Amino acid sequence: xxxxLSGNEAIARGAFEAGCRVACAYPGTPSTEILxxxxxxxxxxxxxxPNEKVALEVGIGASFGGARALVTMKHVxxxxxxxxxxxxxxxxxxxxxxxxxxxxxxxxxxxxEQDNRHYARFAKVPMLEPSDSAECKLFxxxxxxxxxxxxxxxxxxxxxxxxxxxSMVELxxxxxxLPQPGLIRNAAxxxxxxxxxxxxxxxxxxxxxxxxxxxxxxxxxxxxxxxTRIGIITSGACYQYVREVLPEASTLKLGMVNPLxxxxxxxxxxxxxxxxxxxxxxxFIEEQVKAMGIAVSGKEYTSxxxxxTPERLVKAFSxxxxxxxxxxxxxxxxSPLPKLPPRPPNMCPGCPHRGVFYSLNQLKAYVxxxxxxxxxxxxxxxSAMDTCVCMGASIGMATGLSxxxxxxxxxxxxxxxxxxxxxxxxxxxxxxxxxxxxPATVIILDNRITAMTGRQDNPASGFTLMGDPTNxxxxxxxxxxLGVKHVRTVNPYNLEETRAAIHEEMNRxxxxxxxxxxxxxxxxxxxxxxxxxxxxxxTDRCASCRACLRIGCPAIEWxxxxxxxxxxxxxxxxxxxxxxxxxxxxxxxxxxxx
Amino acid sequence: MKxxxxxxxxxxxxxxxxxxxxxxxxxxxxxxxxxxxxSEIHGMSQRGGSVVSHVRFGxxxxxxxxxxxxxxxxxxxxxxxxxxxxxLLRQGAVVIANNLRILPPAVLMGQEKYPENxxxxxxSLFPEFTLIDCQKVAEESGNIRTANIVMLGAVSRRLDIxxxxxxxxxxxxxxxxxxxxxxxxxxxxxxx
Numbered sequence: 001x002x003x004x005l006s007g008n009e010a011i012a013r014g015a016f017e018a019g020c021r022v023a024c025a026y027p028g029t030p031s032t033e034i035l036x037x038x039x040x041x042x043x044x045x046x047x048x049x050p051n052e053k054v055a056l057e058v059g060i061g062a063s064f065g066g067a068r069a070l071v072t073m074k075h076v077x078x079x080x081x082x083x084x085x086x087x088x089x090x091x092x093x094x095x096x097x098x099x100x101x102x103x104x105x106x107x108x109x110x111x112x113e114q115d116n117r118h119y120a121r122f123a124k125v126p127m128l129e130p131s132d133s134a135e136c137k138l139f140x141x142x143x144x145x146x147x148x149x150x151x152x153x154x155x156x157x158x159x160x161x162x163x164x165x166x167s168m169v170e171l172x173x174x175x176x177x178l179p180q181p182g183l184i185r186n187a188a189x190x191x192x193x194x195x196x197x198x199x200x201x202x203x204x205x206x207x208x209x210x211x212x213x214x215x216x217x218x219x220x221x222x223x224x225x226x227x228t229r230i231g232i233i234t235s236g237a238c239y240q241y242v243r244e245v246l247p248e249a250s251t252l253k254l255g256m257v258n259p260l261x262x263x264x265x266x267x268x269x270x271x272x273x274x275x276x277x278x279x280x281x282x283x284f285i286e287e288q289v290k291a292m293g294i295a296v297s298g299k300e301y302t303s304x305x306x307x308x309t310p311e312r313l314v315k316a317f318s319x320x321x322x323x324x325x326x327x328x329x330x331x332x333x334x335s336p337l338p339k340l341p342p343r344p345p346n347m348c349p350g351c352p353h354r355g356v357f358y359s360l361n362q363l364k365a366y367v368x369x370x371x372x373x374x375x376x377x378x379x380x381x382x383s384a385m386d387t388c389v390c391m392g393a394s395i396g397m398a399t400g401l402s403x404x405x406x407x408x409x410x411x412x413x414x415x416x417x418x419x420x421x422x423x424x425x426x427x428x429x430x431x432x433x434x435x436x437x438x439p440a441t442v443i444i445l446d447n448r449i450t451a452m453t454g455r456q457d458n459p460a461s462g463f464t465l466m467g468d469p470t471n472x473x474x475x476x477x478x479x480x481x482l483g484v485k486h487v488r489t490v491n492p493y494n495l496e497e498t499r500a501a502i503h504e505e506m507n508r509x510x511x512x513x514x515x516x517x518x519x520x521x522x523x524x525x526x527x528x529x530x531x532x533x534x535x536x537x538x539t540d541r542c543a544s545c546r547a548c549l550r551i552g553c554p555a556i557e558w559x560x561x562x563x564x565x566x567x568x569x570x571x572x573x574x575x576x577x578x579x580x581x582x583x584x585x586x587x588x589x590x591x592x593x594x
Numbered sequence: 595m596k597x598x599x600x601x602x603x604x605x606x607x608x609x610x611x612x613x614x615x616x617x618x619x620x621x622x623x624x625x626x627x628x629x630x631x632x633s634e635i636h637g638m639s640q641r642g643g644s645v646v647s648h649v650r651f652g653x654x655x656x657x658x659x660x661x662x663x664x665x666x667x668x669x670x671x672x673x674x675x676x677x678x679x680x681x682l683l684r685q686g687a688v689v690i691a692n693n694l695r696i697l698p699p700a701v702l703m704g705q706e707k708y709p710e711n712x713x714x715x716x717x718s719l720f721p722e723f724t725l726i727d728c729q730k731v732a733e734e735s736g737n738i739r740t741a742n743i744v745m746l747g748a749v750s751r752r753l754d755i756x757x758x759x760x761x762x763x764x765x766x767x768x769x770x771x772x773x774x775x776x777x778x779x780x781x782x783x784x785x786x
Contacts, residue, residue, distance in 0.1 A: 002622050004630060059772030108635045132631070132658075164633040165658040166620060237658075244657035310661040337719075338709040340674050343607065343698040345641035376641065381703065549703050554642055557697060566704055 003170045007162040010133040011100060012037035015139025017095070019175040019363040020044055022062035024055040026424065028074030029109035031102035031164035035072060038454075040466050043174065044070075046464045048456055051391070052077035053422040056099065063097040063153075064190055068144050072100040075116045076390065080425065082119070087192050089123045092151035094184050096144035100156045102163050105280045105307035109160075111371070113305070115281035120155050120258035125205050126211050126221065127155040129236040133167040133317040135220075139255060147167070150207050157257070159280065161237045161307065165334040184487050186495065212259040216267075217341040220255025224266050230322050231272025233285055233296075235263065238278045238308055243405065245313045246323060259529070260288050269294045271346045276320065277299075281306050347376050349555040350531070350576025352492045352518035353445055356416070357387075358551050358580070359499040360384040365414040365506065368401065370394035370426070372418035373452045374445050381552045385416075392417070392425025398436035399429065411506050420458040421451035423473065433511045434483040441505040442513045444475055445492075447520040448528060455522055463525070471564040473519045479513045486512035493518060495583045522575055532577025536568050541589035542567045546580040548590065556581060600753070601660040605679045606671030608645050611742030614767065615669075616647035616747055621763040622739070623651035626755045633658035644675050671728070671742065672696050673712045680719065686724035688722040688752050693744055694729060724786070726747070731782050735778045740779035747783020748761050757784070 006011065011034050015023060023038040023046045025031065031471060039046040050056035059071035074078040078101050085099065088549040090351060102288040103117065104110040120127035126146060128139040136158065143154040144531040188196050216219050227248045234242050235254040242251060269275050269289075277286040277298035286298035301316035308316075318325040331383070357377035360367050361384040370393065371374055378385035387397055398415035404414075417426045422444050431443060450456040457463045462472035479487045479499055486508060490501045498516075519528045544565040548556055557575035560566030570590070571580070583588040598670070600623075604616045616632055623630045634647035639681060647659045665683040670691040683689070691713065694704025700706040717723045726748055728741040745762065752761050766775040 002624070003631070004617075004624050124601055160635065161633055161658060164634060166617075166630070167658065168624060168630065238655040238657065244661070247656075310657050311663075314661075336717050337677055337680070338712075339697050340678055340709060341700045341706045343642070343644045343675070345608075345643040346699055348641065373641065379699075517733075546704070552699060552703070554699070554702065558700045560704060 001171050002168050002232065003171060004166050005137075006033065006166045007130065007133050007134045007136040007158050008033035008164070008455070009037045010136035010156070010169050011072070011140050012041070012154070013171065014137035015098070015170065015414060016044060017137070017172050017174050018141040018144040019068055019178045020070050020126055021095075021181065022059065023047075023070040023072070024049050024058040025072040026050070026052045026055050026077060027589065028077050028102070028458040029079075029453055030104060030158070030160040031074045031100060032453045032456065033163075034070075034100060038070065040063075043539055048458060050459055051449060053084060053406060056081040059099070060084060060088055060095055063093045063095045064184060065094065066179055066184055067095040067334070069095060069097050070100070070180065071097070072102070074110065074583045075099075075101055075103040075114055076110065076112065078116055078119055079392070085119070085125075088153050089125050089204055090192055090197055091190055093153060095181065096147035096455065097153045098140060098147060098156055099153055100141040100158065102157045105349055107157055110409065111388070113281060115284060115404040116155075116157055117257055118282070118286045120157075124156055124208050125153050125258070126256060127157055128255055129157045129257045131239040131253070132256070133165070134253070136162065137169050139220065142456070149540050150211060152207055152372065157236070157550070158418040159237055159307070160548045162487060194303055197585045201490055208259050211256075212262055215256050215259065215261030215262040215323050221261050221264055222253045222255070223264070224251045224253065225271065226250045229273045230276065231268055231274065231520030232276045232278055233268065233289065234278040236278060236280075241310050242278050243315045244310050246317055249322070254285070256459065257285065259263065260285065262292060265292065266290060269296070274322070276322070278313065278316075278487055280310070291416045294461070312434055312480070345375065345376060346379065346380060346552065346554055348521050349553055349574045350521040350578040352447055352516060352520070353377060354382070354551050354553065355495050355498050355580050356443060356445060356516060357382040358416060358503050359495065360416070362499060363506065364504055365502070366409075366412040368394045368398040368413060368415040368440075370415070370417040371452075372420050372421050372445075374416060377416070379552070381550050382475070395426050395433055395442055396466040398440040398442070399433045399436065402440050403439040407509075408440050410416070411508070413531040414502065414506060415440055415442045417442065417444055418451070419444060419446040419448065419460045419475070423459050427478070430479065431482050438511060439509045440511065441502070441508070442511070442551045443502070444513060444515045446475055446517060447514050447519045449523050451520045451522065455520065455524070466503050471474060476517045484513050488513075489515045489517050490519065491555060492516040493578050493580060495580060532579070534572040534575035534577055535579070535582055535592060536572065537570055538589045538591065539567045541587050543589070544588045547584045549565060551580055551584065553581060597653045598746040599650055599655055601666045602649040603660055603679055604647040604666045604671070605675045606645055606692075607686065608642055609669045610645070610671045611739070612671055614730055615746045616649050618763045618767045619649050619749070621653070621767055622755055622759045623649070625762055628652055629655045631655045631658035639650060644678065644772060646679060661733050665748065667752060669745055671704055672697070674709065674776070677712050677716065677747055680716070683720070686722065687720060689720045690724045690726065690745070690748055690752070691716065692728045692741070694726050718756050726786050728783070731786070732779055735775065735779040735782045737772070737775045737779070740776055741777045743779040744783035747780040748786045750780070751784050751786075754783050
């Protein structure tokens, strides 16, 4: 049976068919849907971990117990999971362990576009790279087999176009002849003290050499001989673009990008007149081919920045002189069209973060921001974010900044972090802030969900990925246990209360935490978010002062007829009745529908 | 069956049901025996940003992205977003636009104007331009939330795939409780 699946759905399916028993992840675009699909297979125990490091450790535990385990994350998540990954490379596995890294060239939803192929080489583990959904399924299954055969974790690298693209996949049954998991005691392999690790390291080197040799015979590394004047080494999404743009060229399609199959590359290079590498981001393959003493080019023609597309590849091939410079169909001229205003993402109508950022802006706070929907607090008109680096960084950075500025400036520093991000890697930062007595203020925006990636549960939401009720972390108790003396909870829909609380804590020369307590408006679980009656504008009272526009709510529109004063209008289909705009109106022009 | 690849673009604003419409289109093409690939970016776009979905089908398809200047059919769920995608189209492409304006932040704030007469511009560039009011048709068929399916119906008439495949795909992909209203919306759209 064939189905149209996204790369993420196909990876979940591949894990299911491969007999995977445990799947664990921290959500992150473009990887999130793998676990959201894995949970539909009742044979797989699927869970969200608080962060990627814990997710990998859960996977390692399951693998040591002899079960096949899948761990997934976005590219930057591997930075967090790198510590266990590098030593897992030495211990190897009992049950197969597959680590998916979903990279994001072009940074469609990320803060950087690091090329995680380097991680495979750095940690000395094999990496497979599928080029469509059928390969996502097949390579996931193969990754489990290679993991057990070579006693190594295997990384599966996708990119956004592969993760979110859909193509056709043939489905099969789940394997049923895998050994039963249990306690496996093997200290020499599983206890990485120096003495044991010294024995393991040579095995790692040997394994990688063997994989490079065996790679020549792997079906996923495939020479496709066509016109031999041009030979192109490529992998992943780039393979599809090469086939689209230069269908007659010979290709060496690499399914395994680490280690590279040296012998096969030499053979392919010898059978073509001119050798090119087409790869996104870094010259990962190209540099290694050059190091083999083979004449090859690549990054002279394609950028190290951003993703490749068919049209970017046409330009590259024209530059390389392997195809004519003018494409057949020029885009239709759009010159008569007017300039189109941009459409950036925005906080939803009724978002509980809006009032906090409005207040921070009013108080001229220096906001040490973090990663989540609330990073949009950066956008005008809220314009209340000064830094944002990585998950959980807001608090540590606020501490560091406080060490180098004047007492007066210290009062302005506020770290803002969401519930899920705080639990991910913010707790350590807060512990340090208390430990080292930095006087900054921390605001935890607790909206009861991991919102940005599409509403996943987390340790504070009270439910597991599999839908079971569970403990919900109590933030005030947690912060007090870390030693914060001043912890308070505010209703972010009450502007005066929010502003006053932030103002008071900013002026306190000690660490303090403010927690907001309203849920994300998109949470669908019953009884969590309650929509109130929509508000409307009394146009007779509206004094055209535009104060209500300053919160940047998508439900509020400025309507101005020719030659008249503008008035605010509230779209009742978008308004959640959150009441923020009413509190801003000095003329009492905003109220409930009559 | 045609050998040539058909390149379809679906564009609009996050939350308009574009992804579902592109899923149904892809499913239909697969049922009709074509190889199908589909690509879109979601993530930040869910927060009211632009959404573009690419669907390509034919005997054999490599790239999931429609190459610039090769789009055959554009269906736009929002006027300005429809315009934004015109550079992806070939000469003489079919453009179907929903007569709906969703105001971006700068326009809501009164800092910029929503461009006027976009339909006239599009008509002048693409003779095969059709403007339809999906919301109105959806309301008439019983549920305004089926506007995306009305649009899909309108597009279906311009693609060479038998009606039975479309109906089968709609039935499979929409929530089971809403099959009837969606089929009705689809057929209404198909008559436009």
